[in-house]
Amino acid sequence: MADPKPKKGGTRTYLQWTPEMDTTLLDTLVEHHNNANRAQNGWKPHVYNACIKHVKETCGVDITKDKIQARIKTFDKHYEIISKMLTQSGFGWDSEKNMVEVDSDEVWSRYVEANKEAGCYRNKVVMNWQAIQTIYSRDHVTGVGVATPAESVQEQVTPAPEESPEVPQKRQRTGEAILCMMGEMRTSFDETLKATEPLPMPKVTPPTEIYDALKKLNFEESDLLKAYGKLIINERLFEALKALPEEIKKPWLLSLP
Structure with missing residues (x-):
């Protein structure tokens, strides 16, 4: 196991998060999520205190609210990228290997062409996925509580510009794939879309x-x-x-x- 103690690099202090610390932190967040211990703009203050106490008692490591908020940003990134993939045909979750499973290299390549942020997740192990789903999924759908880690640290979330369409369930037309890769100007992109039929989107139950x-x-x-x-x-x-x-x-x- 990696040394969980803070390490100094220059003037900043870095904390190495271990799997045990992640599990302990998420266990506490799930408990307080189920008890509705969230305000509109983030976790209630006593939740951070509970996390600090539980990690200290279980792992013997002192952490701060800032460290918790930074780690929550990592959990949220996992949720955003993985849950988006799992709505697409050809993707699933391997609960034994703790990683995304994909039907074929072709499915993966075409998806990553339009969703480059997912590129590192082909063989990435993400522990505690079930707990991460629990603390984020309902909030991302309903807009209640913390939808992103930026909200959990009371920062304003600015929506990213609309990207090219996601890879459809079965296959994507060559012309559309080229537009996705090249990132045509918005005007040209919109005109092209008007000339094609809407892409079918998979049904996703909230x-x-x-x-x-x-x-x-x-x-x-x-x-x-x-x-x-x-x-x-x-x-x-x-x-x-x-x-x-x-x-x-x-x-x-x-x-x-």
């Missing part, structure tokens, strides 16, 4: 709908989180759940591998 449906089944918290983690990345599983009679929905979910 995470709030999945979470609310599971709450009605009176799960224990650990079982609820497991079921949520499976349904959030598999649209067909949630459709299958809705088709079942109420009395067998919970047994069916508990039987899933």
Whole structure:
């Protein structure tokens, strides 16, 4: 395990986050997320105190609110990039390897052409994905609480300029792929889009709908989180759940591998 103690580099002090520290921090955030301990502009002050205390007691490391906020930015980046990929056909989540799984190199190459920020995630291990989903997914959809780490540190989030269309479910026309790669001027880009049919977008059920449906089944918290983690990345599983009679929905979910 890497030395978790702060290291000095020049005039700044750097903290090496270990997997144990990440897990401990996220456990605390999930607990307070479930207890609605968030204000409109970020986590409530006592949540940071709880995180500092829990990491100290569990890992023996002193951290500060600033260090927590910086780490939350990393979690949010993982959520934004990975959850976007998982809405596309050909992508899934490998819970054993803790990384994104892709149907083929072709699917990956075409996606990264239009979403270059995802390039480093082909073989990137992201631990605690289920916990990261829990503390971010509902907020990103509803706009309640902390939608991004910038909001959690009370900074104004400025929306990025609209990018080229995401890779469609099956294939993308050659002309459109070239426009995505070359980054044509906006005027030319809009004119080209008007001459083509709209690209089909995959159906994505809002995470709030999945979470609310599971709450009605009176799960224990650990079982609820497991079921949520499976349904959030598999649209067909949630459709299958809705088709079942109420009395067998919970047994069916508990039987899933």
